Every structure is written in C-alpha cells, then in structure tokens.
Amino acid sequence: MLRNCARLLLRGTALSVRPQAVHSVRCSFPGITRTFAEEQPRDYGFPNATWNSNMMGLYQTYLAQCNGGGWRKIPSYNTTVHHIAGDPLDPARETRLFTRNLDQDGDGFEYCMFYNKAERRMVCLFQPGPYLEGPPGYTHGGCIATIIDSTAGAGAVYLCGSVMTANLNINYKNPIRLGSTVIVDSKVEKIENRKVYTTCHIRSHDDTVLHTESTVLFIKLNV
Ligand SMILES: CCCCCCCCCCCCCC(=O)SCCNC(=O)CCNC(=O)[C@H](O)C(C)(C)COP(=O)(O)OP(=O)(O)OC[C@H]1O[C@@H](n2cnc3c(N)ncnc32)[C@H](O)[C@@H]1OP(=O)(O)O
Numbered sequence: 001m002l003r004n005c006a007r008l009l010l011r012g013t014a015l016s017v018r019p020q021a022v023h024s025v026r027c028s029f030p031g032i033t034r035t036f037a038e039e040q041p042r043d044y045g046f047p048n049a050t051w052n053s054n055m056m057g058l059y060q061t062y063l064a065q066c067n068g069g070g071w072r073k074i075p076s077y078n079t080t081v082h083h084i085a086g087d088p089l090d091p092a093r094e095t096r097l098f099t100r101n102l103d104q105d106g107d108g109f110e111y112c113m114f115y116n117k118a119e120r121r122m123v124c125l126f127q128p129g130p131y132l133e134g135p136p137g138y139t140h141g142g143c144i145a146t147i148i149d150s151t152a153g154a155g156a157v158y159l160c161g162s163v164m165t166a167n168l169n170i171n172y173k174n175p176i177r178l179g180s181t182v183i184v185d186s187k188v189e190k191i192e193n194r195k196v197y198t199t200c201h202i203r204s205h206d207d208t209v210l211h212t213e214s215t216v217l218f219i220k221l222n223v
Contacts, residue, residue, distance in 0.1 A: 045076035045113060050106025054181035054205040055127045062114040062123065071114045074122075074154065076100070099150055107131045109147060111184075115158050122155030124184035126202075128176060138175040144202070144212060145170055152186035152198040152216040159188050160196055163218035170214040181205040186216075194220040 047059055065071040078100035102108035110127040126147050134140030149165055156163045176182055186200035196218040202211040 041077045041079075043075045044078065044100055045073060045111070047112075048105045048110075050110060050127075050129075052127060052179065052181060055110070055125055058125045058181065058183065058205060059112060062125070066114070070118050071116050071123075074113050074115050074158070076112060099146060102129075102131060109143070111147065113151065113154055115155065117159070120155070120159060120188040122151050122158065122186045124151040124154075124186075125181065126184050127181050128178050130178055133178060135175060138177055141170075141172060144172070144176060147184055148186070148200045148202070148212065148214050149216065151184045152200045152214075153218065155186045155188055156196045156198060156216075156218040160191065160218075160220050162221040163196055164221060165216060166195075166219045167217040168214065169216075170212050172212050174209050174211045176202070176211050182211055183207075196220060 047056060051059070062071055063073060066073055078097050079095050080097055081095065099109040099111070106127075107129045108131045110129055111124050113122055113124045115122050124147060128139040128143060128147075132139050132143040134143070145168060148170065149168055153163065153165060182202050182204055184200065184202050186198055189197045189199055191197070198216045198218065200212075200214045200216060203209060204211065
C-alpha cells in the first residue's frame with residue numbers, strides 16, 4: 001500500500017516535470033516505419049530519485065569529462081523512433097524500447113550512456129532494478145545480455161549507422177546484485193566491410209569486480 005502510494009506520488013512528479021512541447025517524430029528502421037506527433041520525449045538518461053550514490057557519483061564523473069574530455073552524454077528515449085529519423089508511418093502503431101518498458105523509475109533498467117568517438121567507446125552506467133531479478137537478489141542473465149547488446153549496439157550505431165546484432169558471446173564471471181551500480185564499457189575493435197566487431201566488459205562501480213566479458217558482432221545495414 002505504502003509502496004503504491006509512493007509510486008503514485010513519483011508518477012505525478014515525473015508527469016508534472018515532463019516537457020509539454022509537441023513535435024513530430026519520424027522513424028525508419030527494419031520493421032518499424034512511423035511518424036507521429038507527441039509531447040517532447042523525456043530523456044531517461046538524466047538522474048532521477050531512484051539513482052543510488054554510486055550511480056550519481058559516476059554520472060558526475062563522466063559528465064565532467066564531457067567538457068573537453070572527449071565524452072558526450074547521449075540521449076535515451078523510450079522508443080527507438082525518437083533516436084532515428086526516417087519515413088512516414090502507421091500512426092496507430094505503438095512501440096516501446098525493451099529497456100524502457102517499465103513506467104516506474106528504478107524498477108527495471110536504470111541507465112545512462114556516454115560516448116567517446118575518438119576511443120570508439122560507449123559506456124553505460126547501469127543500476128538494475130528489482131524487476132530484473134534472476135537468481136534471488138541478483139540480475140537475470142538475459143537482462144545482462146540486453147544491456148550489453150544495447151550499449152555495444154549504441155556504440156556501433158553512433159560510429160557506423162544502422163546495424164543489427166549477428167552474434168553475442170558472454171562469459172558471466174560474477175553475479176550482479178540488484179540495486180548495485182555497474183559500468184558497461186564497450187568498444188568497437190575493428191570494422192571489416194559490413195562487420196563491426198566489438199568487445200564489452202561489465203565491472204563494478206569501483207572497478208574491483210569483473211562481472212562479464214563479451215564480444216558482439218554487428219552487421220551494418222543500408223550500405
Ligand atoms: C542514433 C541511434 C542511437 C541508438 C539508439 C538505439 C539503441 C538501441 C540499440 C539496440 C541494439 C539491439 C540490437 C538488436 O537487438 S538487433 C536484434 C537481434 N538481431 C537480429 O534479429 C538479427 C537477425 N539477423 C539478420 O537480420 C541477418 O542475419 C543479418 C542482418 C545479421 C545479416 O544478414 P545480411 O543478409 O544482411 O548479411 P549476410 O548474411 O550477407 O552477412 C554479411 C557478412 O556478415 C557475416 N555474418 C553474418 N552473420 C554472422 C554471424 N552470426 N557470425 C559471423 N559472421 C556473420 C557474413 O558471413 C558476411 O560476411 P562476409 O562474407 O561479407 O565476410
């Protein structure tokens with residue numbers, strides 16, 4: 001009951017601070033083509049009340065490196081259509097990015113990303129919420145695969161344009177506790193024609209624990 005009240009309160013707060021400007025969004029990606037008018041989308045990559053102190057600390061550290069340090073914070077919306085512009089669509093169709101499919105802040109994938117073009121790196125600060133449970137108290141392996149795919153995928157997209165994941169290999173070394181903060185660090189290692197080879201490591205917020213090591217192969221589209 002208390003939890004529900006708190007949720008309603010938070011939801012009201014989130015809605016009241018949401019920008020109200022109306023604009024048009026156009027998108028074209030394999031399987032999705034649409035255009036619609038809606039409120040200015042919320043950028044979920046900004047801090048909210050559910051972020052813990054480690055998440056906030058890392059956010060500030062990376063943000064500080066955005067001023068001449070080679071990094072930039074990239075926006076994070078709840079549909080890919082906000083990211084990618086394209087052709088007209090079916091306005092009746094509604095989509096939701098898998099990692100942003102829970103309405104309540106803190107329940108699921110809580111994250112933000114920073115990009116360094118010179119280093120070909122995309123870094124994601126990730127705080128898994130209680131609805132991502134796999135083993136008791138720990139993050140489900142599929143959710144971990146998702147955040148790896150999303151981080152390395154975003155890095156490949158920013159460097160090469162549209163891509164699809166062709167292969168994803170993960171060694172799970174140490175479990176990730178729900179509510180903790182980890183750093184998902186991906187890098188484009190090489191590009192061979194349409195193939196984009198990336199590596200991705202997940203480490204604890206203080207760099208003392210290696211949680212996963214992985215490789216992801218993306219294939220460039222529309223070339
Ligand atoms: C601005 C935006 C910001 C970003 C925001 C959004 C963030 C969201 C990010 C979310 C991210 C989430 C992302 C997701 O979740 S993507 C969703 C999950 N992935 C899929 O569903 C992909 C399904 N597969 C396919 O569509 C096709 O098979 C693809 C497109 C991958 C290739 O079919 P295509 O017919 O086009 O190409 P090709 O067969 O001629 O092959 C081309 C070359 O590639 C080589 N090859 C192919 N497969 C493999 C393999 N498995 N291992 C090794 N090599 C492989 C192949 O040998 C050949 O090499 P070469 O002979 O030329 O040397």
